[in-house]
Amino acid sequence: MSNNGNEKHVKVLVLGSGPAGLAAALYAARAELAPVVLTGMQLGGQAALTHVIENYPGFPKGVGGAELGELFQKQAEYFGAKVEFDTAHEVDFSQRPYIVKTDSGEYKADTLIISTGANSIHLGVPGEVEMTGRGVSYCATCDGWFFKNKKVVVVGGGDSAFEEALFLTRYASSVTLIHRREEFRAGAILQRRAKEHPKMNFILNTVITEAVTGDKLETLKLKNVKTGEESTFETDGLFIFIGHSPNTDMFKGKLEMSDLGYLKVNDKMETSVPGVYAAGEAADPHFKQVITSAGMGAAAAIQATHFLEAESA
Template sequence: MSNDNEKHVKVLVLGAGPAGLAAALYAARAELKPVVLTGMQLGGQAALTHTIENYPGFPEGVGGAQLGELFQKQAENFGAKVEFDMAHEVDLSQRPYKVTTDSGEYKADTLILTTGANPTHLNVPGEVELTGRGVSYCATCDGWFFKDKKVAIVGGGDSALEEALFITRYASSVTVIHRRDEFRASPVLQKRAKEHPKMNFILDTVVTEVVGTDKIDTLKLKNVKTGAESTFDTDGLFIFIGHVPNTQMFKGQLEMSDLGYVIVNDKMETSVEGVYAAGEIADPHFRQVITSAGMGAAAAIQATRFLETSTAELEEAAKS
């Protein structure tokens, strides 16, 4: 190896959320010595969730960060290597694929991309400080904590109304705040939401600030048409104004949807042979720890099969 900072690996995983660590576990058990680059967020978005109650095997629930640590330990027990390193650039034009990181360069025979997605933020004062203390981006994760409490939702698309309807199972009242005077959500969802006795609507309105010390108390609101300002007392604020998949690095190299998600088939294969994607980078629909982990496992199984076949083909070619 000419370059001291160049490392050659059979399986390189970008991202250390549930998808990446599940992929690493499966690849490690296949004795492929996978390397995982953590990026900025060890454990992925799941690690930011206070308690995860819907991951099977934990009847009492489990801390998001703790679950990530357990995933990591299990992968490492079988020989996976987790590196605190960040990829900046990938070259998918030829195998082995080239990945440039903070610490140098990797050449990878197969790549599993699990760089996730980030929920779009309102970017208003108090939002970041009160995340996990009343501000949430996932109803399926946190809805239960708002039993018999008053909740506000920001958004107007399908996911906003779906999640709002989901939270009505727990909350005493759910108020949807939307900056336009009509919703983008499908007519069926709109009808269900408008007919639901627990649901209220504040239209033409944006949240300008989230107020509270240890937990959320009040929202400051502004009517976008009249400019009138008001306050709204609430126990919780759920923000559903979209997700942005972390796929900028792969633009122009992999097939993507209009929304920027990597397109995969049912075997997690991308448009480039030997490159797989799993978790929220390729999943605009479910976004759960269990589905991401399942996709990661599937990606690693495919990568293993791909390496077996390509090695066999190379050996055949060498003989002839």
């Protein structure tokens, strides 16, 4: 990395320190490209928010999400990647090297790997924003401990909702999973574990219409979507796991993306701008796993390496 005041010039700049970004950094570092990773606000990405990951190969008994992130980071750094606690705000792809403006200044990058991942989708009901941190949460690992011997509600029907609901049974006296449909998307093993767990209860075909505001969360308003019947539910906590939306606003009008905001890539992880690659959940509306995100990151870095080699040949 050449450094001129606040402006740094790098061969490979990686945006994001989740599985995709850190895998990309490992591959780019082993290609001796001295990549720089900008961590963003969440070192380790979403994976670091979950207490255990049981489906990443090589860990027969599972591995802590934060621990896996640390291992990814250490391995990338061992081979020469630099991890900077910095966040990108603006990109300029009108000329090369590309310019990325960050909290700390400005980077010039010969190639860019975008692995900015995704963020939790909010329910969008009255009281949700006001009660966040007062009972409403999007992270069981971060906040579960505060609900020791208390009643909590989890909303969602996918793997994340079930994994996090099961995790919350360690602390809470009861965990009620509320889902708007009759069927769940979560995998069969998770569903079985949850249904057999003595602390778990289920309310189906029901949506939350309001988190009643106050000093702390006490009451949710519910509506049965089949009967239209409205009710209230007393709870100390509400954990929301209803999906994610990609962190790609910065690239609007600059890179091709789907209607939902996922960056469009071809099978070489190339975006619509040469030398700019995207990997992981920022570009993946389908798989959304640690292993698939890391795989896309590795592929992006291999392709960036070929791109730079071809340029210097």
